[in-house]
Amino acid sequence: MKRIKTARGRKVGSTRWLERQLNDPYVKRAKAEGYRSRAAYKLLELDEKFGLLKGVRSVVDLGIAPGGWSQVVRRKVPAARVAGIDLLPTDPIDGVTILQMDLMDEAAPGALREALGGPADLVMSDMAANTVGHPQTDHLRTMGLVEAGLEFACEVLRPGGAYVAKVLAGGTDNQLLAALKRHFASVKHAKPPASRKDSSEWYVVAQGFKETAE
Numbered sequence: 001m002k003r004i005k006t007a008r009g010r011k012v013g014s015t016r017w018l019e020r021q022l023n024d025p026y027v028k029r030a031k032a033e034g035y036r037s038r039a040a041y042k043l044l045e046l047d048e049k050f051g052l053l054k055g056v057r058s059v060v061d062l063g064i065a066p067g068g069w070s071q072v073v074r075r076k077v078p079a080a081r082v083a084g085i086d087l088l089p090t091d092p093i094d095g096v097t098i099l100q101m102d103l104m105d106e107a108a109p110g111a112l113r114e115a116l117g118g119p120a121d122l123v124m125s126d127m128a129a130n131t132v133g134h135p136q137t138d139h140l141r142t143m144g145l146v147e148a149g150l151e152f153a154c155e156v157l158r159p160g161g162a163y164v165a166k167v168l169a170g171g172t173d174n175q176l177l178a179a180l181k182r183h184f185a186s187v188k189h190a191k192p193p194a195s196r197k198d199s200s201e202w203y204v205v206a207q208g209f210k211e212t213a214e
Contacts, residue, residue, distance in 0.1 A: 026194050030068070036091075038194060039126055040068035042203070045192035047076070050205050052162055056080050056121040060112055060156065062103055062149050062165075063127030065090040083115035103127070103145075109152050119158035125149040125165040128201075142168050143176060146204070150176070153209070154183055161209040169200040180206045 026038035035041075047053045053076050061070045064084030070093050073082050082096040085108060090098050097115040101108055127149065129141030146165045153163040163184070172180065172189075180187045185208025195201050 035068050035071055036066040037068035040072050041194035042126070042192045043069045043072045043124070045194055046164060046190060046203060046205065047072070049190060049192075050162075050164075050188075050207065052122060052124070052164060052205070052207075053077050053080075058082075058116050058118060058120045058122075060084070060116065060120050060123045060152075061096075062123065062125035062152070063145075064096075064098060067091065067093050067096075067098075069124055069126055070096045080121075081116055083112050085112060103148055103152065109155060112152070113156055116156070119161075120153075120156045121158060121161050123149065123153040123157060123161070123163045125163075128166060139168050142166070143173060146172065147176060147179075150179060150183070150206075153206075157209040159209055159211045162205070162207040163209070164203055164205045167202050167204050169202060172204050180204065183210055184208050185210065 024038065026041050030036070030038045030040060053073060056077055057079070058081040059073050061082060061084035063086055064070055065086040065088040067090050070082050070084050073080055074093065074095050083099070084090065084096055085099045085101060085103055087100070087102055089100055092098065099108070099111055099115065101111065125145070127145045129138065129145055146167055149165050150163060157163065167189070177187065184206035187204065187206045189202050189204055191202045
C-alpha cells in the first residue's frame, strides 16, 4: 500500500484522499483503460445489472464532467447520439455534444433537446450537490437535482426509456419515489461495487417510461 507524506500546507484529509486514490484498483483500472474517472465503472456495473445501454440510440448525460459516463456510452454504443451538460468545463469527447451550462437554466432543456435532435432512450445523472456537511441539507440538495433530472427526463424520454440518477443513502424520499413509480414501470435502488463502501451514494434506476403517467 502506498503511503503519502503529509506535506507542509496539505491537510491530513487531503493526504488520506491521495492515499486512497493511489491505492484504489478502480482508479488504476481507469488509467489503464483510458477512462477519465473511476465513475465509469459505476455505469458499467449498473448497465451489467439493468441493461441500461441495450439498444439505446440517444442518451443525455446530466452532470457530464469529467466525462467518464459518456465515454462508456460511446464505447458500448458507438452509434448512439449523446448530449451532456455540466457547469464545469469538460474536455471534448468524440461524438458527444457538451453544453457548459446549469441544468436549472431555463434555456438548458431546450438546448439539450436540440443537441439530441429527438427523444432520448436514456437520461443518466451522476450530478452531486456541493455538500455542506449537514446531512438533512445535503440530502435535500441532492434530491432537488434528482427531481430536476426527473422533470427533464419526463419531457425528453421516449416510451420505454430509462432514468438513472445518483441519490444518497436512504434513497429517494417517499414523494419522489411515488413520482418515479407513477412515470416508470420499474424503480429500483442499487449500489454498484465501484461505489466506495464508505460513500453514502446510491443510484435510483427507473425503467419503462410511461408517456402518460397514471
